[in-house]
Amino acid sequence: MNKITDELYESFKKNLESVDGSCVRTSKADLGKTLADVLTKAGIKDTTIVETPLFKEAGVVDALKAAGITVYTDHIRLHAETVKGGITENQYGIAELGTMVQGRDNIDERVVATMAERYFGVVKGSTIVPTYDDMFDLLSGLPQIPDFVGFISGPSRTADIECVSTVGVHGPLTLTAIVVDDE
């Protein structure tokens, strides 16, 4: 996998911001610290997180705890009902739309990305493809379509009352993407 170029990252960021999401970039080594900073800045005191090899290697949970944030790594479905933050790793990204893609069926990850009031999605820079068509080509070329694939583009939104666009309905009120530079 190639490291994400500055140009591709900027495109991802700009397009995510155009749908009311926000975006930060970090290295693997700094991932825990970056997440702790972002959550702290957002005033989040507790969060669910679904562990992955990347999070473990980067020591994310410890970094969050060190920042004074209460972290739940199991009983996700139960805690998601009350906890404000939610962190998961996503499998892919689409730069031209600012989209993060959940490309596997992990119920905890799906619960977090759907139920958290403030959602933080981590995605490796190398997995961000330039276009929507690239993403469809990639998925279509997999030996088997994963049980679940979810495109997430910004926080949930509605324009159902008087056509006024309003952010945060049933899903997250805010969404932050954390793009990790591959080593």
Place this chain on the structure above:
Amino acid sequence: MSSEELKQEIRAALDNATLSRTLGTFCKTYPAKREKAYVGVDFKATQEKIKEVKSYAADHVDEMIEKFTKNCTARGGKVFVAHSTDEAMEYIRGIVKDNNIKSIVKSKSMCSEELHFNKVLSDDGVLVQETDLGEFIIALEGNTPVHMVMPALHLNKEEVAELFTDYTKVENAPIISEEVKTARKVMRDRFIHADMGVSGANVAVAETGTLFTMTNEGNGRMVGTLPKRHMYIFGIEKFVNSFSDARWIFKALPRNGTGQRITAYISMYTGATQVVTDKDADTKAAKDFDVIILDDPGRRAILADPDFREIFNCIRCGACLDVCPAFALVGGHVFGSKVYTGGIGTLLTHFLVSEERANDIQNICLQCGRCNEVCGGGLHIPQMIMKLREKDAKEHPDHIKKFALDAVSDRKLFHSMLRIAAAAQGPFTKGTPMIRHLPMFLSGLTEGRSFPSIAEVPFRDIFPTIQQKVENPKGTIALFTGCLLDFVYTDLARDVILDLNSIGYVVDMPMGQACCGCPAANMGDVENAAKEAEINIEGMNAEKYDYVVSACPSCTHQIRQYPTYFEEGTDMRKRADEIANKTFDFCKLFYDLGGCVDAGDDKPVKVTYHDSCHLCRSLRVTEEQRELLKHTNGVEFVEMHDHDQCCGFGGSYSVLYPEISAPILENKINNIKDVAPDVVAVDCPGCMMQIRGGLDARDMDNIQVKHTATIIAEKRGLK
């Protein structure tokens, strides 16, 4: 339902201030939003791909059902193919009963509305919750969707606050962001405790068994994530063959629907995904995943009818609603059924909901063709609505309409009626050239618009007295006047002749011509339209001339349709092809024959242009007339906003539905006012009548409405 009841519905919708404000604003801003969303994406190419993948699926529908069933089952789903809505509902009731389901959360499934899902299960004592904010609001109101994508557009934030206060027993302020929070709170509890989630599919992929759902609010994801049982309900029109094929639909759907490049969520479920079975014990398992495919006789009837089969290419984006001038005024409660709304909704209503309702609402279509330009699946919606109209006219003849159309297709009778009318109209015109008020039941016709009076001497009597001076003529052109040039705008007919003479052509007026047949065709009366085609083919004798010219795009459009009335290989078909191929609208012919030169009297005049629906969308002529005007010395040309938006005339439409026609005209007048021209140029005498009438009724007759042919004749000093 009587047409009077429909008219009452129309009046009620027009009186709903919220509907007209929100829908009006949305429809006004939609085209620019849509265009922006398509930057970098080729809409036409996407539309072609959608047509390709959707029609492939329609052509192989049995194979699609079989493959989908096999692949979804292999991944843990349980598929049931229902051959009627009743069968589907009974099957669902069985699942609900056998599994002791007490509470259901639904994200948008229009198909479930066809089954009366909510009512049937609520009557069984099950709590059924619509979770889409708009759907939730209308469920509280006890109403049906007013728009395919935005179902509660007819309510304002104050009304929503009242509904929420009633429901939650807590005071809700009329602040949209607060109302959204209330919905979140109420619904979150429902999602958490629901026994089953129900989804509708945007796309079903045969080769992989994948189901796609697109949402913005996140309710679709909740429904598919939290309950232990998940049910999809969709119709056989939702298939595509491969996972890759699905991309085309989601490229167009959000851009077309709401002007978004992508919605917040697209979720793809392939078989039974994981679910938390006990949140306290943190246990997980594959969910119970039911898929109900509706393969009912209504859908099969669409597939079986070559005139309507392309309905299967529809992606339910709602673009046809968003650009429809009539829909923008009355919304989907009037222009729709309880399930489907707008132009496509009329067609779906006919096959899937109620033929009777479809027969009523098809009348609301102006036939302006704007929807064809934006349709995601490339459907010919007005043409299909016209087929419904023809079917309805045949099955339920309206004797008064029929009498009028019979009279029009009897050339001699119609012409003598017009001559009598010319003499009898005195009391209404009050000596002016416009009729401002008509008595009693006809008064609706002059609401916000005056009618022109009928010429005392028809053009057919004037023509023989005209001297044409053309040296070394290049050819002879037959003039098809149509009713309006023959009996109302005789001066315009003269101008057409002067213009064509000036570029070296002699003009003849074959006297055997009659009404082009457009009014009959518009009202679905194929029999009279065909009769009129025959009269004109005989009467015009196109074989004798180099070209046929018409200064009315509706007549030109209708003459181009003549071949469709005759069997291929017959003599009449050959003659119909001849006249169809030789007939051009004035500005197109004049331009093509070299009429576009820099000429004019240099006197400054500010001109704006109104495109007639038939000229710009059916005949595809938009540049020639503008070039002619811009090359006229003295003309300052300015475009008005929505210059290609219908003026509301729509032939007989303005007579049948003056309630809708009048506000459409109002919009046009306002757009004209904004550019403050001296002259509004038009190429259609129908539009000329409508717009002139609108300006006259508002005492704005300082702005003149002139046909391009007249402007050329005047500015070039030909008169």
